[in-house]
Amino acid sequence: MPTNGAPTKITQGSQTKGGIGESTLRPDGILKVTGEFAYSSDMWHEDMLWGQILRSTVAHAEIVSIDTSEALATPGVYAVMTYDDLPTEVKNYGLEIQDTPVLAHGKVRHHGEPVAVVAADHPETARRAAAKIKVEYRELPVITDEASATAPDAILVHENRTDHHVGHVPHPNIVHRQPIIRGDVTQAARKADVVVRGEYSFGMQDQAFLGPESGLAVPEEDGGVHLYIATQWLHSDLRQIAPVLGLPEEKVRMTLAGVGGAFGGREDLSMQIHACLLALRTGKPVKIVYNRFESFFGHVHRHPARLYYEHGATKEGKLTHVKCRIVLDGGAYASASPAVVGNAASLGIGPYVVDDVEVEAIALYTNNPPCGAMRGFGAVQACFAYEAQMDKVAQRLGMDPVEFRQLNAMEQGTIMPTGQPVDSPAPVAELLRRVKAMPMPPERQWESSEGADVRQLPGGLSNTTHGEGVVRGVGYAVGIKNVGFSEGFDDYSTARVRMEVIAGEPVATVHTAMAEVGQGGVTVHAQIARTELGVAQVTIHPADTRVGSAGSTSASRQTYVTGGAVKNACELVREKVLEIGRRKFGSYHPAWAGAELLLEGGKVVTDGGEVLADLADVLGEEAVEVEEEWRHRPTEAFDLRTGQGFGHVQYSFAAHRAVVEVDTELGMVKVVELACAQDVGKALNPLSVLGQIQGGTAQGLGIAVMEEIVVDPKTAKVRNPSFTDYLIPTILDTPTIPVDVLELADDHAPYGLRGVGEAPTLSSTPAVLAAIRNATGLELNRTPVRPEHLTGTS
Amino acid sequence: MRVNFTVNGRPQEADDVWEGESLLYVLRERLGLPGSKNACEQGECGSCTVRLDGVPVCACLVAAGQVEGREVVTVEGLAEYAKQRAEGGCGTGACGTTLQDARQWRATGTDSQAGQGTELSPIQQAFIDAGAVQCGFCTPGLLVAADEMLERHPNPSDADIREALSGNLCRCTGYEKIMDAVRLAAARQGEAV
Numbered sequence: 006m007p008t009n010g011a012p013t014k015i016t017q018g019s020q021t022k023g024g025i026g027e028s029t030l031r032p033d034g035i036l037k038v039t040g041e042f043a044y045s046s047d048m049w050h051e052d053m054l055w056g057q058i059l060r061s062t063v064a065h066a067e068i069v070s071i072d073t074s075e076a077l078a079t080p081g082v083y084a085v086m087t088y089d090d091l092p093t094e095v096k097n098y099g100l101e102i103q104d105t106p107v108l109a110h111g112k113v114r115h116h117g118e119p120v121a122v123v124a125a126d127h128p129e130t131a132r133r134a135a136a137k138i139k140v141e142y143r144e145l146p147v148i149t150d151e152a153s154a155t156a157p158d159a160i161l162v163h164e165n166r167t168d169h170h171v172g173h174v175p176h177p178n179i180v181h182r183q184p185i186i187r188g189d190v191t192q193a194a195r196k197a198d199v200v201v202r203g204e205y206s207f208g209m210q211d212q213a214f215l216g217p218e219s220g221l222a223v224p225e226e227d228g229g230v231h232l233y234i235a236t237q238w239l240h241s242d243l244r245q246i247a248p249v250l251g252l253p254e255e256k257v258r259m260t261l262a263g264v265g266g267a268f269g270g271r272e273d274l275s276m277q278i279h280a281c282l283l284a285l286r287t288g289k290p291v292k293i294v295y296n297r298f299e300s301f302f303g304h305v306h307r308h309p310a311r312l313y314y315e316h317g318a319t320k321e322g323k324l325t326h327v328k329c330r331i332v333l334d335g336g337a338y339a340s341a342s343p344a345v346v347g348n349a350a351s352l353g354i355g356p357y358v359v360d361d362v363e364v365e366a367i368a369l370y371t372n373n374p375p376c377g378a379m380r381g382f383g384a385v386q387a388c389f390a391y392e393a394q395m396d397k398v399a400q401r402l403g404m405d406p407v408e409f410r411q412l413n414a415m416e417q418g419t420i421m422p423t424g425q426p427v428d429s430p431a432p433v434a435e436l437l438r439r440v441k442a443m444p445m446p447p448e449r450q451w452e453s454s455e456g457a458d459v460r461q462l463p464g465g466l467s468n469t470t471h472g473e474g475v476v477r478g479v480g481y482a483v484g485i486k487n488v489g490f491s492e493g494f495d496d497y498s499t500a501r502v503r504m505e506v507i508a509g510e511p512v513a514t515v516h517t518a519m520a521e522v523g524q525g526g527v528t529v530h531a532q533i534a535r536t537e538l539g540v541a542q543v544t545i546h547p548a549d550t551r552v553g554s555a556g557s558t559s560a561s562r563q564t565y566v567t568g569g570a571v572k573n574a575c576e577l578v579r580e581k582v583l584e585i586g587r588r589k590f591g592s593y594h595p596a597w598a599g600a601e602l603l604l605e606g607g608k609v610v611t612d613g614g615e616v617l618a619d620l621a622d623v624l625g626e627e628a629v630e631v632e633e634e635w636r637h638r639p640t641e642a643f644d645l646r647t648g649q650g651f652g653h654v655q656y657s658f659a660a661h662r663a664v665v666e667v668d669t670e671l672g673m674v675k676v677v678e679l680a681c682a683q684d685v686g687k688a689l690n691p692l693s694v695l696g697q698i699q700g701g702t703a704q705g706l707g708i709a710v711m712e713e714i715v716v717d718p719k720t721a722k723v724r725n726p727s728f729t730d731y732l733i734p735t736i737l738d739t740p741t742i743p744v745d746v747l748e749l750a751d752d753h754a755p756y757g758l759r760g761v762g763e764a765p766t767l768s769s770t771p772a773v774l775a776a777i778r779n780a781t782g783l784e785l786n787r788t789p790v791r792p793e794h795l796t797g798t799s
Numbered sequence: 800m801r802v803n804f805t806v807n808g809r810p811q812e813a814d815d816v817w818e819g820e821s822l823l824y825v826l827r828e829r830l831g832l833p834g835s836k837n838a839c840e841q842g843e844c845g846s847c848t849v850r851l852d853g854v855p856v857c858a859c860l861v862a863a864g865q866v867e868g869r870e871v872v873t874v875e876g877l878a879e880y881a882k883q884r885a886e887g888g889c890g891t892g893a894c895g896t897t898l899q900d901a902r903q904w905r906a907t908g909t910d911s912q913a914g915q916g917t918e919l920s921p922i923q924q925a926f927i928d929a930g931a932v933q934c935g936f937c938t939p940g941l942l943v944a945a946d947e948m949l950e951r952h953p954n955p956s957d958a959d960i961r962e963a964l965s966g967n968l969c970r971c972t973g974y975e976k977i978m979d980a981v982r983l984a985a986a987r988q989g990e991a992v
């Protein structure tokens with residue numbers, strides 16, 4: 006039933022309150038505002054111990070010796086474990102490549118690598134005991150960039166690689182390489198009237214979720230363990246944890262504890278295995294909670310990148326070709342680097358029509374902090390660079406930057422550089438038109454009758470200007486992000502839905518293993534169940550591993566995939582309920598034999614609205630339950646030489662307009678407004694959609710003007726692991742974020758929806774950069790922009 | 800050491816407190832009040848904001864011994880605190896809740912998944928209604944800070960709200976819905992007067 010880009014029409018459940026399309030409120034909202042919601046760091050158990058991890062103080066070294074005797078002799082300490090105490094032959098873990106040691110073995114490869122773990126009866130006792138462990142290091146030279154990684158005599162970060170990428174990479178210090186080759190760039194370049202080349206660099210961003218890595222491992226009587234944990238994917242954790250513990254998966258039970266944000270930073274394991282090891286060793290429940298300092302070492306970051314671009318265009322403003330090379334720093338362990346490479350390459354030229362393309366993306370192994378998943382996942386770095394290029398080409402052509410983008414904008418039917426057709430709405434030009442049409446914030450908002458309100462000026466309460474030297478700039482950007490896991494991954498989800506009568510009312514229970522990390526998946530699941538089953542009451546069962554995998558809360562995929570699984574399971578339940586109805590009541594009314602029966606408001610009705618029966622009467626004492634896996638259409642791997650392949654499930658688009666004011670004398674930037682237009686296919690919960698777009702936009706602002714993990718290039722040590730020195734946007738730094746939501750259905754997706762969470766994180770950053778360039782006339786090829794870049798004092 | 804103080808109107812006694820423990824640790828790990836959050840434990844994020852004798856402070860930066868004999872209000876007591884203020888009882892945080900009131904309030908909190916039947920303060924209700932809660936980890940601190948600002952400043956401008964809440968980090972929302980929530984609470988407060 007093609008909808009040709011119109012919003013999806015809903016029939017089943019359209020008369021039931023609290024269904025999809027409404028801004029229903031979060032089922033966990035009251036618990037969260039009263040302080041009763043139990044986050045992973047709130048877990049408590051009688052007799053529990055506290056775990057503490059000792060981390061390496063150097064980035065690259067051989068471990069000569071470890072002496073734990075003094076730590077073990079500390080009163081209150083129950084266990085100290087090192088590599089030698091690991092119980093099985095499996096001592097590494099990893100999302101795709103199992104290259105990450107649970108505890109360092111003979112060598113450390115980055116600053117802050119776990120070396121030993123301690124369990125004690127008080128967290129301070131554990132910390133002090135860990136500090137008494139003596140580790141002797143013999144330092145090695147550090148690999149910190151492409152030049153040092155691929156030098157002929159470079160030390161290998163990982164000797165003896167056996168992973169499935171090693172055969173096609175040009176150097177063992179390269180995790181993965183993905184080229185994309187389409188058409189003939191050399192030929193096409195001849196048609197170019199202007200050619201623009203640029204070199205860009207993107208800083209290392211931290212997810213900076215507020216709820217620290219934490220959890221509680223409780224040993225169980227059968228020799229297994231129950232882990233209460235904050236994660237993005239319970240079953241992925243389980244697959245990595247159980248082998249290291251030497252336990253079958255069924256003896257490692259996992260329950261999702263409250264998750265205080267994630268943004269990609271909880272895709273990899275952090276303290277999961279350490280807590281379980283200590284619990285099994287001591288026979289006591291063990292809680293581990295990182296503090297913020299440790300959190301900066303305890304999860305992977307967004308890949309910093311160097312990006313090299315060449316764009317050609319005719320004088321009429323048509324792109325002739327794009328060449329680019331994207332070098333991502335993966336740090337010491339692979340994490341999600343191979344998939345980030347695939348994304349950066351396949352989305353590397355942006356949402357534009359270009360027939361002749363040559364892209365190469367690689368991720369390095371270095372001794373810098375490991376990098377992996379963060380919201381936007383490879384597409385963010387590319388968008389920063391290709392959007393800067395689009396502005397430069399427009400400027401060279403003397404064209405308006407928005408019109409130039411619109412002239413080259415992809416649309417439904419465009420062929421991606423991977424050869425994949427874009428087979429659902431791609432309103433790139435329309436999003437740009439909408440965001441440009443939004444009203445501009447008034448000039449000189451800081452002026453009032455009582456003088457300048459410094460809170461609205463660059464520098465804010467530092468009181469550095471009252472408007473002198475302040476220049477306004479406006480910039481635009483648009484981006485393309487894939488939705489769901491790509492490149493042939495079996496990206497399924499599972500839902501168990503039960504319907505029964507409780508106290509005379511039909512009640513649906515939805516049980517999935519989906520990690521609710523704040524995005525509001527639980528809200529949407531309840532809405533889907535109401536719509537599909539026509540009931541008022543829906544219970545969301547806590548997420549655990551007693552139901553099949555839901556896949557990851559990543560890649561903007563959960564509403565699509567687990568939402569799809571819930572919808573599918575509800576439809577199967579509905580069929581079963583109607584079967585029961587036909588069996589019980591079919592002979593009383595001919596309409597029971599009709600095809601179109603609906604569940605609405607707790608009743609079975611015909612499509613004409615005639616009530617056939619109450620669900621309570623249909624079900625009686627019976628409960629109907631279905632657990633079923635659900636899959637979106639399959640994708641395929643990108644060819645390793647040409648990058649061709651049907652690699653992505655769905656694309657997602659957002660455009661931003663940034664308005665900034667820059668104090669050109671001191672280099673301070675105030676972002677005045679960040680307007681966004683995004684196509685979401687179908688807004689299942691409009692309020693939550695806005696929350697995703699505004700939140701993603703703010704994270705893009707962060708990496709534009711303030712956030713960066715600073716790694717010392719000489720030592721590969723992290724210099725700013727705290728919220729004192731790593732700055733995320735406050736409410737004063739974040740402007741108003743007006744949003745224009747477009748709903749053009751993707752016919753391949755449940756309800757026509759499109760994944761929302763990541764696209765706004767892409768275009769926000771380049772829009773802010775473009776606005777600062779517009780205000781200052783500077784080239785600004787790196788992000789984040791710091792005052793010294795604006796004042797020429799760097 | 801032993802620390803005696805009042806939390807949400809109830810006298811509390813914490814034993815075997817190590818001198819280096821923070822008020823945050825004592826609340827969370829010794830008194831079973833984990834509502835105040837531990838996002839940074841270095842006074843930068845505001846997620847542990849509580850009121851100490853009425854003044855908003857980061858509980859992570861207050862040594863447990865410093866609260867001896869003093870009054871603390873946490874997010875768990877915010878509804879009752881706001882109710883008493885509205886009834887004209889006391890706006891300073893030093894008036895206290897009777898033991899019976901405190902028990903009644905505790906008993907209604909967890910009777911369902913969504914906590915229906917829980918009495919909320921206007922700022923708590925506004926955060927839910929405006930969609931200001933996502934992961935919720937910043938929420939307790941923001942609620943205590945926003946409630947205190949509205950107590951001082953019933954008709955804040957946007958710039959006032961931003962200034963008052965600039966010590967509370969949120970990573971999920973981009974702050975827009977938090978602004979909406981505070982505006983909503985202020986407007987409802989204005990209507991009620």
